[in-house]
Amino acid sequence: MKKRNRLRATKQRQRIVMLAVVVWTVCGLVAALVIVRRTTEESAAVTVQVTPAALSAEGVEGQAVFEANCMACHGASAAGTKLGPPLIHDIYNPGHHSDQAFYLAAAAGVRQHHWTYGDMPAQPQVSEVEVGLIIRYIRELQEANGIVAKSY
Ligand code: HEC
Numbered sequence: 001m002k003k004r005n006r007l008r009a010t011k012q013r014q015r016i017v018m019l020a021v022v023v024w025t026v027c028g029l030v031a032a033l034v035i036v037r038r039t040t041e042e043s044a045a046v047t048v049q050v051t052p053a054a055l056s057a058e059g060v061e062g063q064a065v066f067e068a069n070c071m072a073c074h075g076a077s078a079a080g081t082k083l084g085p086p087l088i089h090d091i092y093n094p095g096h097h098s099d100q101a102f103y104l105a106a107a108a109g110v111r112q113h114h115w116t117y118g119d120m121p122a123q124p125q126v127s128e129v130e131v132g133l134i135i136r137y138i139r140e141l142q143e144a145n146g147i148v149a150k151s152y
Helices: 002-044 057-069 099-108 128-144
Strands: none
Touching: 057 128, 099 128
């Protein structure tokens, strides 16, 4: 009788140890996953140093529209944030992304393709005239940062 009890106690202890090992492994895996996700999210965010430009009157107007509608994702001076890419970037030079790309982005949104931030939602609250002002602002900033049209 006593022997059987001892056997049962040993088995129970073994089960507890097994359970502890399983819980420990699961916790370790979860922690590893969280760390991997964090690092990939961070590496998706690209921000740049933007040299300020001497803006034209239209550029100044565009800045205000940009700050109200685009800055949350594209960042102050379009330098980028964790939610959207910098537009003061060679990818967006006028030869690669013409003004049309801006009108389309605001009207219809953008499918994720150059980066890993996800899709850009359409910004229908911004009129075509306002997008035109934003384009002036971005192009003037791009030029001040040496980003000029290149043919592809
Ligand atoms: C909710 C976040 C968000 C907002 C708000 C936002 N954008 Fe974007 N935008 C993105 C992301 C993300 C991308 C990159 C998509 C990709 O290429 O992977 C992008 C890409 C773009 C592009 C490149 C389009 C292309 O053809 O590759 C332009 C131009 C642009 N945005 C302009 C704007 C303008 C102008 C506004 C404000 C009216 C604006 N965005 C507001 C997130 C945003």
